[in-house]
Amino acid sequence: MLRLNLLEETRSEKSVVNVYSNQETASKSVAKRIATLIQKKQSIGKKTVLGLATGATPIYVYLELIRLHKEEGLSFKDVVTFNLDEYYPMQPDAKQSYVSFMNTNLFDHIDIDRENIHIPNGTLNENEVAEFCLAYERKITSYGGLDLQILGIGRTGHIGFNEPGSAPNSSTRLVMLSDITRRDALRDFGDKKDVPTKAITMGVGTIFKAKQIILMAWNKKKASIIKKAVEGELSSEVPATFLQLSENVEFVLDEDAASELTHLMVLKKSK
């Protein structure tokens, strides 16, 4: 693993970036950190509050957490989770819902208490959404805030469903999905007309308040947006750039996703 702390020079290059040879190794390391955090808090009788993500990116992290539960006795009894987002409208039992995703990829295989799981509700009437979003924020706060938020990144630079234009202090709310994001969702929905146009998402501000944030990205297809997110100017056009302002963020990448980072290239070339 190549560990870089890009602290010097300019503000936009200060983030911690960890590059692993592949997604599996990187994901195991993230899962290990989550497990250690849970066990540490368990040992002092505290709950762990996790912010969770969906999509292809965190799949191996969840697989490893399931393995740690089944083979090494990691318990999720004291874990509270808040998912980043959900399509709107969306029925929880639809196969594309993030409720289904989380059940299939994690919750059905661990000992988490169902009452401790929180996922934005895609079934509300539009006039109920604002109140729901406020309550979601309050609920996170009532547990003492998110201990650790894991994130993927969309090709638009979105985190959660905070698309270009999202404000740094945005909170949980109903948003319109960008065309690129809806096209990327075709792999789950098949037909564009079936991809929801909206979603409920935690805000950039909600994510930012997490005590630790880990943004993961794999594959060449994420390389150019990772370059913008890590090295680019802060801009609401690439909401992930706001993470550069956090002292608590770490980018966990495979070599392909890191392949356009200028500093890494300079470093590799000079070896």
Ligand code: PGA
């Ligand atoms: P992915 O999506 O993990 O499926 O690449 C990431 C995102 O859109 O945030």
